[in-house]
Amino acid sequence: xxxxxxxxxxxxxxxxxxxxxxxxxxxxxxxxxxxxxxxxxxxxxxxxxxxxxxxxxxxxxxxxxxxxxxxxxxxxxxxxxxxxxxxxxxxxxxxxxxxxxxxxxxxxxxxxxxxxxxxxxxxxxxxxxxxxxxxxxxxxxxxxxxxxxxxxxxxxxxxxxxxxxxxxxxxxxxxxxxxxxxxxxxxxxxxxxxxxxxxxxxxxxxxxxxxxxxxxxxxxxx
Amino acid sequence: xxxxxxxxxxxxxxxxxxxxxxxxxxxxxxxxxxxxxxxxxxxxxxxxxxxxxxxxxxxxxxxxxxxxxxxxxxxxxxxxxxxxxxxxxxxxxxxxxxxxxxxxxxxxxxxxxxxxxxxxxxxxxxxxxxxxxxxxxxxxxxxxxxxxxxxxxxxxxxxxxxxxxxxxxxxxxxxxxxxxxxxxxxxxxxxxxxxxxxxxxxxxxxxxxxxxxxxxxxxxxxxxxxxxxxxxxxxxxxxxxxxxxxxxxxxxxxxxxxxxxxxxx
Ligand SMILES: Nc1ncnc2c1ncn2[C@@H]1O[C@H](COP(=O)(O)OP(=O)(O)OP(=O)(O)O)[C@@H](O)[C@H]1O
Ligand SMILES: [Mg+2]
Numbered sequence: 336x337x338x339x340x341x342x343x344x345x346x347x348x349x350x351x352x353x354x355x356x357x358x359x360x361x362x363x364x365x366x367x368x369x370x371x372x373x374x375x376x377x378x379x380x381x382x383x384x385x386x387x388x389x390x391x392x393x394x395x396x397x398x399x400x401x402x403x404x405x406x407x408x409x410x411x412x413x414x415x416x417x418x419x420x421x422x423x424x425x426x427x428x429x430x431x432x433x434x435x436x437x438x439x440x441x442x443x444x445x446x447x448x449x450x451x452x453x454x455x456x457x458x459x460x461x462x463x464x465x466x467x468x469x470x471x472x473x474x475x476x477x478x479x480x481x482x483x484x485x486x487x488x489x490x491x492x493x494x495x496x497x498x499x500x501x502x503x504x505x506x507x508x509x510x511x512x513x514x515x516x517x518x519x520x521x522x523x524x525x526x527x528x529x530x531x532x533x534x535x536x537x538x539x540x541x542x543x544x545x546x547x548x549x550x551x552x553x554x555x556x557x
Numbered sequence: 558x559x560x561x562x563x564x565x566x567x568x569x570x571x572x573x574x575x576x577x578x579x580x581x582x583x584x585x586x587x588x589x590x591x592x593x594x595x596x597x598x599x600x601x602x603x604x605x606x607x608x609x610x611x612x613x614x615x616x617x618x619x620x621x622x623x624x625x626x627x628x629x630x631x632x633x634x635x636x637x638x639x640x641x642x643x644x645x646x647x648x649x650x651x652x653x654x655x656x657x658x659x660x661x662x663x664x665x666x667x668x669x670x671x672x673x674x675x676x677x678x679x680x681x682x683x684x685x686x687x688x689x690x691x692x693x694x695x696x697x698x699x700x701x702x703x704x705x706x707x708x709x710x711x712x713x714x715x716x717x718x719x720x721x722x723x724x725x726x727x728x729x730x731x732x733x734x735x736x737x738x739x740x741x742x743x744x745x746x747x748x749x750x751x752x753x754x755x756x757x758x759x760x761x762x763x764x765x766x767x768x769x770x771x772x773x774x775x776x777x778x779x780x781x782x783x784x785x786x787x788x789x790x791x792x793x794x795x796x797x798x799x800x801x802x803x804x805x806x807x808x809x810x811x812x813x814x815x816x817x818x819x820x821x822x
Contacts, residue, residue: 428704
């Protein structure tokens, strides 16, 4: 469970949001929507402990594993690791033979699930946008998180790849009760996959019914 | 060449130095710190001169200066530590200081040449022991931090997202970098130590695609350069540093061409 009470965030004088209240329950599949610059990334960074809140309260159980796929990443064409190596970065160091065998199994499973088995030797720097997103997702899912935060992970992907990724996330949500926080500008995906929607408007966050989500909520006018 | 005691000593010391440089170099490159390692070697020059001035060894002076500055850098945020203009301003200051310390000290100018250009041949066995201990310490730190340091170096954002203590890792890394600069300067000199600390790692990046392989190739290239350099210097009487930098630069461009060739095939 993740709970916010009167959460506020400022950068210097600039208010990003205030009076933010919500409760995210285990197994929720939730979309976080709002126009550019409304504070979506900032909010999840605060949840991840990567950014400080300016006021209010936030309750997060940090003992649970939280998988986070950030919006931006510095992977250039010269990036030296291949896809499997990149995913492996998220493994803990171990000397135990048994643990290493289990880790190899984990890697194999996650590469299969994300459809990367055939691409595992491809240098990540040369992978396509969709392949990169799959690798990021695979890395975040490696440690079997209880909560998964996706920050626009499906932007710039073609419809088919989008659906593949979302179907995988949906399956984990249904079978393993994975909590999903999905930041998106995609109207169709919000309608199709998410059960709850939190919507940034007028520097605060409101819950709306997914059936009431409208296309203009993703734009500046929202 | 191993018939000579001084060559044996030189060989042992440079082997340890090359291993640490190759190892650290992989992470210098992946953390985009080539520029910083260059600056640290200039700071190291000032430190060595300072050591001579106050009568401690140049190595101790170098370690003192590079450690303090690397920890100072580590406590700044990563963005500001990489601002290149301010870094090069700082390094000019330290070169100036180094020259000042040397001129204030009574030692002959051959000391300056040794610090700037290296002087591995003629190293004493006590110094060899010191270098070995420092090198082993660096390797030990890497073994301990291997996994989280790889994560942070190759995917900083992901590592932060996974809750790693990236600030601590950064400082641990900078300490090993400072030590590597200081010991590496004993063989190639502070002017060119960044050759050993950046080129093998950068070349490896063009050739292989996993962290262990990057380390192996980088250490291999660093060792090959140092061994070959010592041998050729022994045969020709030309400076070791020349052969090492020539070897690493050629390897770098071969690696780059290989990568471009592979991209087009
Ligand atoms: N480190 C920072 N320092 C100062 N201002 C910041 C910082 N990070 C974000 N901001 C500001 O906070 C506001 C919210 O940014 P945020 O990245 O959370 O928006 P977002 O909703 O994720 O937008 P997008 O849909 O474009 O990703 C913006 O006005 C941004 O300029
Ligand atoms: Mg954002």
